[in-house]
Amino acid sequence: MTTTNEITEAPARLDYARTVPKVFRVMIALDAAAREGVDPSLVELVQMRTSQLNGCAYCLDMHTKDARKAGETDERIYLLPVWQEAPAGVYSARERAALALAEEIARIGGGVSDAVYARAAAHFEEAELAQLISVCFTINAWNRINVATRKSPGTV
Template identity: 60%
Template structure:
């Protein structure tokens, strides 16, 4: 049995290097001050919602390097039904989904839960992280970047 190969459309970093570098800079700035494990959980969850195979692969690898357990990575797609995530992580994941699925809006309840667990500056960093994850997802899904490619 051979794996299905999704045809790659372009190498965005080569074709639009200024844009790519700007998103890299935004990504680095958004991570500043956030827990590295939480960063990866948010990146993975946004990527799951957006069905970005490249980013799911990339961030699950980074999550493992940051010390995340296999069990929590496996249950991340069903975090709301799992008992493995803290209230703070659950608030971050709910906000991640709300910002990722923006046409549905970000409810006061979701925003308030996140604000309860994150100070204003940290909450701004978290929102920026979700925005960045979505930018990467949209770039990689559109160009069909696949796991294992540069």
């Protein structure tokens, strides 16, 4: 019998990289291209926040570890789910604009509002904004692949 405190792990469904290697290689290349010219710390924040919203434990685990290796602080990682309520000095205005954009892209149902887009455009040059949007749609794609295939955290 399962109690409310027990965690049951659902079995993985398929090995995506092995099953569709050509698609997987293209995704790796897309991910690398999307990151070009974007601050690596910002990329990790956006990827962690998007993975939180999409319920992708695999990506959240991986990008949290990557962020720590890159020097990200525990405070910023812990406060990421509530970044809007975090004290002013925790995230820069630029990071907050990127996180707001990432959230609206992840929750695409209502589209990206003019206010959020304008806020991001005020902090990023056009080419960098396009790269940031690319990071957002790429992590959303990874989240969907890993949730659909039940990729298990910690298997990087």
